[in-house]
Amino acid sequence: MYQRYSTADVPRNHEFGFWREVISNAYFHLQLNFRDTSTFCGTLESWDLGLVSLSRLHCNALQYQRLRQHCQVKAPELLVTVPQRSAVEFTQMGRNTQCSPGQFLLEHSDEPYEFSHAEHNDMWVLKLPDAALKARVGNTDRFCAQHFDTTTGMGKLFSDYLQLITKHCDTGQSPEALSLMGMQLVELLGLTLKEAPSVLQSSLSVVRAAHLARIEAYVRRHLADDSLDPESIASENSISLRYLHDLFKDTGQTVAQWVRDLRLQTAYEQLTRACATQSIAQVAYACGFSDQTQFSHAFKRRYGASPREVLRGSTSAAEF
Numbered sequence: 001m002y003q004r005y006s007t008a009d010v011p012r013n014h015e016f017g018f019w020r021e022v023i024s025n026a027y028f029h030l031q032l033n034f035r036d037t038s039t040f041c042g043t044l045e046s047w048d049l050g051l052v053s054l055s056r057l058h059c060n061a062l063q064y065q066r067l068r069q070h071c072q073v074k075a076p077e078l079l080v081t082v083p084q085r086s087a088v089e090f091t092q093m094g095r096n097t098q099c100s101p102g103q104f105l106l107e108h109s110d111e112p113y114e115f116s117h118a119e120h121n122d123m124w125v126l127k128l129p130d131a132a133l134k135a136r137v138g139n140t141d142r143f144c145a146q147h148f149d150t151t152t153g154m155g156k157l158f159s160d161y162l163q164l165i166t167k168h169c170d171t172g173q174s175p176e177a178l179s180l181m182g183m184q185l186v187e188l189l190g191l192t193l194k195e196a197p198s199v200l201q202s203s204l205s206v207v208r209a210a211h212l213a214r215i216e217a218y219v220r221r222h223l224a225d226d227s228l229d230p231e232s233i234a235s236e237n238s239i240s241l242r243y244l245h246d247l248f249k250d251t252g253q254t255v256a257q258w259v260r261d262l263r264l265q266t267a268y269e270q271l272t273r274a275c276a277t278q279s280i281a282q283v284a285y286a287c288g289f290s291d292q293t294q295f296s297h298a299f300k301r302r303y304g305a306s307p308r309e310v311l312r313g314s315t316s317a318a319e320f
Contacts, residue, residue, distance in 0.1 A: 002170055006043040015040045019059070026055055027079060027127060028109050029070045035061035035118070047169045050179025050272055052128040052186060054165065063116035066109070074304055076110040076130040078140065080189060082150060082159060085122040090115050095145030103147040104159070106140065124162055128186055131302070135265040136190035138212075139252030148196050155196075158188040179273040211239065211247055223263055226290040230255040263287045264302050267295070271310045280307045 005022045007015035019042050020032050026046055034040055042059035081088065082104040090097055090105055092113035099105040107113055108130070133140050150159035165181050173181075194209065215237055222228055233255065234244040248255050267287040274283065281292060284307070289295035300306050 001048040002045070004043070004045045007041050008043075015042070023064070026053075027125070028066075028073070028077065031065040031067055031070075033063040033065065035063070045166075047166055048178065049165070049169075049182025049185070050175070051132060051269065052126060052182040054162065054182075054185070055125045055127070056166070057121070057123045057125060060120050061116075061118050063114065065115075066107075066111075066113045068112050071110050071112060073110050076108065078109065078128055078130050078133060079107040080126040080128070081105055081107065081115075082124040082126075082162065083117070083121055084124065086117055086119040088115060088117045088121070088123075090145060092145050093141065097145045097147050099147040102149065102151045104150055104155070105145070105147050106143050108140070108144055111144075124159075126162065126185060126189070128182075128189075131261065131265050132183075132186050132269070133190060133193075135262045136186070136216075137193050138248075138258070141252065143193055146196075148192060153195060154188065154192040158185070158192045161185060161188055176273050183269060183273075208247060211237070215244070215247070219259060219262065220266075223266060223288045224286050226288045228259060228288060233259075260298075263289065264299060267299065267307070268303060268310065271307055272313070274311055280311055283307070 005018075007018060010018045016032075016034060016037075019040060022042075022044055023030055023032065026044060040060050040062075042057065044055055044057050044059075046053055046055040081099070083099060083101050085101065087098050087100040088105075090099060090107070090113065092108060092111055097105060107115060110130075130140055137143070149155045162185060165185070168181075169178065194213065215233060218237055219228065219233060230244055231241060234241040237244075239247075244255060248258060253261070264287075267283050267289070270278075270283045270286070271280070284292060284295045296307055303310065
């Protein structure tokens with residue numbers, strides 16, 4: 001679904017309150033501080049891509065603040081901002097960075113931050129669940145307040161695809177196709193972050209990163225195996241159990257926690273784009289859950305909705 005909002009469509013002197021509401025609805029609650037309090041111009045376009053949303057902002061100089069009282073959220077989200085016209089300043093978790101055109105940065109919804117641009121800007125913003133990216137790259141905190149290149153390699157592919165998608169969203173695409181495009185963006189984002197030189201140098205060696213990539217690929221191929229455990233993962237990847245646990249110290253999770261989170265996130269993604277012939281049981285078994293009751297309880301604790309509610313929101317597929 002496409003939506004467009006513009007301050008040109010509201011009466012004079014109402015644009016400030018209007019823009020606050022637009023930003024809050026599109027992303028999450030933020031405090032806005034306008035550089036020019038006499039006039040403001042802004043336009044926001046947004047596209048719904050299933051689990052993720054994509055938007056483009058054109059607006060005057062502005063400061064956004066995520067305050068501590070705004071950060072008590074059950075399901076943390078991320079914003080990925082790709083400035084096109086002028087640089088932005090960003091501070092979160094005690095770190096500060098400047099992100100210029102040709103770069104992007106991540107903002108976490110569950111930690112306070114300040115985000116500002118001193119000039120008129122044009123920005124692409126991708127909004128996604130933290131859990132979706134976490135299932136692909138591990139602890140996302142390590143990517144906070146860093147800028148990542150969009151002019152070469154996977155970063156350029158991510159940026160190009162992000163902008164290309166909007167040209168095809170309004171051509172009669174089905175909800176399933178839009179959801180798939182959204183998840184492809186998440187996959188490209190994950191690959192971009194994994195390959196960023198700053199990440200490899202600051203938190204993981206190239207060798208350790210390669211081990212984790214191989215382990216992730218193996219686990220994804222064997223998610224349906226309910227006996228998948230750290231011992232079998234280590235053995236099949238020709239590393240010791242001790243080294244496997246050591247690798248996961250860098251992700252902020254244990255191996256077992258990571259596998260369980262990956263299973264839940266994969267099940268959630270499959271349910272949101274389930275075809276008419278899939279049932280909840282089929283999705284659960286395909287993700288390695290043999291106990292349906294435990295799966296449903298764990299799923300609802302994580303996402304605040306039952307598997308049946310998520311499935312009903314996307315399709316009329318058969319259930320158990």
